Amino acid sequence: CRAARPRPVRFGFFPTRTAPGLTRGPRASTAGTLDACWLYMTDYSASWHTARRFLVVWLLALTWASCHAREVVDMAGRHIVVPDRIERIWGSAPPLSVLLMVTAPERMTGVNLPPTPEARRFLPPGVAALPVLGGVYGVGRQANPEEVLAGRPQVALAWKSPMVDPAMVEGFFSKIGVPVVFVALDTLADWPAALRFTADLLGMPGAADAQAGHVERAMARVKAAVGDIPERERVRVFYAEGPTGGATDCHRSFHTEAIELAAGWNIHRCTQSSHVGMEAISLEQVLAADP
DSSP states (O other), X not given: OXXXXXXXXXXXXXXXXXXXXXXXXXXXXXXXXXXXXXXXXXXXXXXXXXXXXXXXXXXXXXXHHHHTEEEEEOTTSOEEEEESSOOOEEESSHHHHHHHHHHOGGGBOOBSSOOOHXXXXXXXXXXXXXXXXXXXXXXXXXXXXXXXXXXXOSEXXXXXXXXXXXXXXXXXXXXXXXXXXXXXXXXXXXXXXXXXXXXXXXXXXXXTHHHHHHHHHHHHHHHHHHTTSOGGGXXXXXXXXXXXXXEXXXXXXXXXHHHHHTTEEEXXXXXXXXXXXXXXXXXXXXXXXXX
């Protein structure tokens, strides 16, 4: 600290005052902190003993933080540092909130949508009373950073999907200083791995094995029952949406996945282009497809 020389750095440790040669701004790196130590001793006339104590406390804080954190690899292959024990977590999209309701509802800091009266009886205790925070992408209410931070989440979950811009999601959470973990959750087949991954992330290895196994066994039963039905014999289905029925979803959409799993044949053959779906379709197209 005594050897640190004053040099211009962007520094925000003393926000109420600008020292000679220093510019106020975002918190600096380690080098900037050493300059702060020099500033603390000279510009504030602190004793060497006090400055040394400050430096020791600072180093202990860094050591404590590193000892109580760990690195995880999310389902997008990203390496993220998260707290060793996660007690508060937010899912930034409805499927991720459902994932948390199954694994650790007591650790949730909010939900994305207000639950309907019909849905409340299916929710774990306390979930219906959580604040409605919206989401980071998609339609509906967009999350307010201050409201998200009010819940003090230690980690956030994000949707790993080809329809989600990861840079946009990372930008949102980097601004509020919350580590974000991406989870793949586009199809029913993704759920067993997502359940096990989330339980491991929350320090509960094996806690979601029963739920994950239930999904795997159910999918296996369905496949055994209908998997050998030829395509030409499958029931042709039109999935009508909207007040006039003039919208539908692609056969590769997670909105209509159950039709294909149950050996139905969705007449709208295409790949989902957005989470919302609701693809426009004319009556002529429906009649030509002969559902």
